[in-house]
Amino acid sequence: MLVDSTAVTGLNDPAFFDRYANEYDENDYEPTPTVDFLAGLVPEGGRVLELAIGTGRVALPLAARGVSVEGIDGSPAMVEQLRAKPGGRDIPVTIGDMADVSVDGPFRLAYLVFNTLFNLPDQARQVDCFRNVAQVLEPGGRFVIECFIQDLTEFDRHQRVATRALSEDAVNMEFLRHDPVEQAVTYQRVTFDEQGTTLRPLRLRYCWPSELDLMARLAGMRLSERWTDWDRSTFDASSRKHVSVYEKP
Numbered sequence: 001m002l003v004d005s006t007a008v009t010g011l012n013d014p015a016f017f018d019r020y021a022n023e024y025d026e027n028d029y030e031p032t033p034t035v036d037f038l039a040g041l042v043p044e045g046g047r048v049l050e051l052a053i054g055t056g057r058v059a060l061p062l063a064a065r066g067v068s069v070e071g072i073d074g075s076p077a078m079v080e081q082l083r084a085k086p087g088g089r090d091i092p093v094t095i096g097d098m099a100d101v102s103v104d105g106p107f108r109l110a111y112l113v114f115n116t117l118f119n120l121p122d123q124a125r126q127v128d129c130f131r132n133v134a135q136v137l138e139p140g141g142r143f144v145i146e147c148f149i150q151d152l153t154e155f156d157r158h159q160r161v162a163t164r165a166l167s168e169d170a171v172n173m174e175f176l177r178h179d180p181v182e183q184a185v186t187y188q189r190v191t192f193d194e195q196g197t198t199l200r201p202l203r204l205r206y207c208w209p210s211e212l213d214l215m216a217r218l219a220g221m222r223l224s225e226r227w228t229d230w231d232r233s234t235f236d237a238s239s240r241k242h243v244s245v246y247e248k249p
């Protein structure tokens with residue numbers, strides 16, 4: 001099937017990540033700076049909710065610090081990977097759409113890392129997500145998100161083709177289409193190797209930081225901190241990503 005960013009493709013279904021569950025943890029990822037930041041927001045304990053908990057790359061080390069983490073994820077196969085890890089059965093996880101936040105609060109902290117807010121299909125569902133998070137936060141509770149800032153100079157006439165890795169036996173390329181109206185980028189990451197062709201599609205609906213602040217405001221929250229990264233480095237016009245903390249009054 002030819003994927004178009006405006007077509008209904010299933011790329012934003014809550015269970016879409018089932019197809020990546022077996023290989024997801026192969027990506028290098030160092031959760032310690034994230035875990036340090038999040039644990040530092042709940043020094044006195046309290047319930048913490050991870051939206052899109054996935055294979056538990058952040059939740060498990062956070063729980064190992066004594067934080068009471070719970071999770072939501074749309075992909076049963078990703079959650080199976082979490083369950084198979086030490087401590088993975090002790091974390092309560094609800095299978096469902098993170099935009100609905102169908103869990104009972106109150107939580108002291110909710111977080112959504114690794115650009116995953118952008119997995120929601122459109123602005124309306126992203127607004128729902130903020131609103132529903134605010135409803136399960138206790139007064140003074142915080143919502144932390146980590147997102148990239150879309151670099152529009154990457155595209156030439158709303159397209160991009162790039163070689164991500166190349167060797168004598170294989171090449172890994174990425175094909176992107178940008179929809180400036182929906183603020184959506186549809187990716188097809190393709191590996192050509194001795195096994196043949198492997199396609200890894202993805203669709204992300206990106207938001208500008210100012211749009212996120214407005215979503216928070218619609219949900220009755222306000223921005224309390226914004227950094228370039230988990231190490232609290234200064235956020236400015238050159239930042240390519242941000243970690244933002246919203247607070248419920």
Ligand SMILES: C[S@@+](CC[C@H](N)C(=O)[O-])C[C@H]1O[C@@H](n2cnc3c(N)ncnc32)[C@H](O)[C@@H]1O
Nearest residue numbers: 014017052054057073074075078097098114119
């Ligand atoms: C990029 S992974 C991030 C997982 C984890 N937070 C981490 O940092 O490793 C994205 C996760 O979001 C989940 N996801 C995507 N869309 C979702 C939705 N609408 N509702 C719930 N989970 C969703 C996927 O199943 C997957 O586990």
